[in-house]
Amino acid sequence: MRDGVKKVVLAYSGGLDTSVILRWLQDNYGCEVVTFTADLGQGEELEPARAKAEMLGVKEIFIEDLQESFVKDFVFPMFRANALYEGCYLLGTSIARPLIAKRLIEIAEATGADAVAHGATGKGNDQVRFELTAYALNPAIKVIAPWREWDLNSREKLIEYAENRQIPIARGKRGEAPYSTDANLLHISYEGRALEDPWEEPSEEMFTRSVAPELAPDKPTYVEVGFEAGDAVSVDGEALSPASLLRRLNDLAGANGIGRLDLVENRYVGMKSRGVYETPGGTVLLAAHRGIESITLDRGAAHLKDEIMPRYAELIYNGYWYAPERLMLQALIDKSQEKVTGTVRLKLFKGSVQVVGRKSPYSLYRQEFATFEADTVYDQHDAAGFIKLNALRLKILGLRDRQA
Known part of the structure; x- marks a missing residue:
């Protein structure tokens, strides 16, 4: 057996790439393959993946509906932080990877597998996200990334490999897709x-x-x-x-x-x-x-959240969901959300x-303080001293620069 791998759990969609990977693992590692297909609400029928895995000789097939866990345990904690990568990306792909990788590791432990495999390419972010999670949760696991090992570096070669091994191919896959999704x-x-x-x-x-x-x-x-x-x-x-x-x-x-x-x-x-x-x-x-x-x-809490948000978003984008710094930031964020x-x-x-x-029953907005009408709770004369004290360093700078 190649590299001593006896059993591997593959993140499997049933599509062309992962179907080829399934057979490639059997051909090149000579190992037993377990498939795991996650339903994260992608809107696709997943039972065909089971049928194809059975046809390819897979004995242990896991198809799981993880939609509630995905939103409750991953999407919602991220949204508590108002996370945006580079100011606008809501991290939809990034936040799914730690959940899929977590289940890969759990299934590997449950089935006695010594390796996991994924279909991410060697040029993308997903390989990093999958593997950082895998190593964080099981430091001894072996990760197989076929796109970094094989020479099937084009869609034509994938199709040829599939046809030579009687792997069913959807007709639309024979032509060049206009984009990947x-x-x-x-x-x-x-x-x-x-x-x-x-x-x-x-x-x-x-x-x-x-x-x-x-x-x-x-x-x-x-x-x-x-x-x-x-x-x-x-x-x-x-x-x-x-x-x-x-x-x-x-x-x-x-x-x-x-x-x-x-x-x-x-x-x-x-x-x-x-x-x-x-x-x-x-x-x-x-x-x-x-x-x-x-x-x-509170203003201080809100502004602190906005300061740490880019760092938090970058950690998720880069695959560090299970890193201590993300967990530390999450604890701070969650504390801010109590009210x-x-x-x-x-x-x-x-x-x-x-x-x-x-x-909100916990609103900090008080109309009696914010109103432009007459009020008895805010003495506008106090603002003069507030401004003078905050302006003091600016006045001193100005005096120095005017004398220079």
Whole structure:
């Protein structure tokens, strides 16, 4: 057996790439292969993956619905931080990888496997995310990354390999796909091929989760999102599970043309790449969460969160979900959310989302302090001394520079 590997758990979608990887592992490692297919809300029928794995001789097949865990344990903690990578990317692909890798390791331990395998390429971020998680959770595990080992470096070679070994291929796979995609309940991404020229506008036919903003309804949609301790718990007064809530927001936002992003981002492995994303529900959820925080978080806490957010987002993007620094930041973030409870009203209209109302039993907003009308709780004369003390160092600098 190659490198002493007896059994490997493969992250398996049933598509061309992972089906070829499955047989390649059997051919080149001579080992038993266990398949794991995760349902993260990608909207695809997963039972065909089981049938194909059985046809390829797999005895242990795991197909799991992880949608609730995905949103509750990964998406929601990330949204408590208002995480955006490079100012705009909601990390839809990044946040799914630690969950998939975690289950790979757990299944490996349950089945006695000594290795795990994934289909990420040697040029992308996903290989890093999968493997950092795997090594964090099981330092002794062996990780097999076929794209870094084999010479099947083109779609034509993959198809030839599949045909020579009687692996069924969808007819559409025989031609060059216009782009590659990754989907889950939070988002869908489009990359590569037709999108590799960053000057070219994406085709409208590509989008699957949102209507074009100009074709969205001419009347706005109003929606209310309820929060408890930083997590969304209801839509328009109806209590929903985490996955059901995100699904509802996806439908409402997508129908109003919300959530599209065209981004040239900096990959962790060193290159720039162009990605197009649809994250309709997540876009609304971010706006709603910032809206409820605006009346429940103290200024110092809110500003500290904004300072650490880029670092937190970068850790997730780069694959450090299980690193101690991410866990430390999460503890700080979660502490800040204890009173982030209430309701936010949002206006969805032709690609835009706007907070138009917010209320909370823990609101720090006090009209008697903020009013422009006459009041008895704020002495405006106090502002003079406040300004003079804060201006003192500036005055001293000014005196020095005028004398120079």
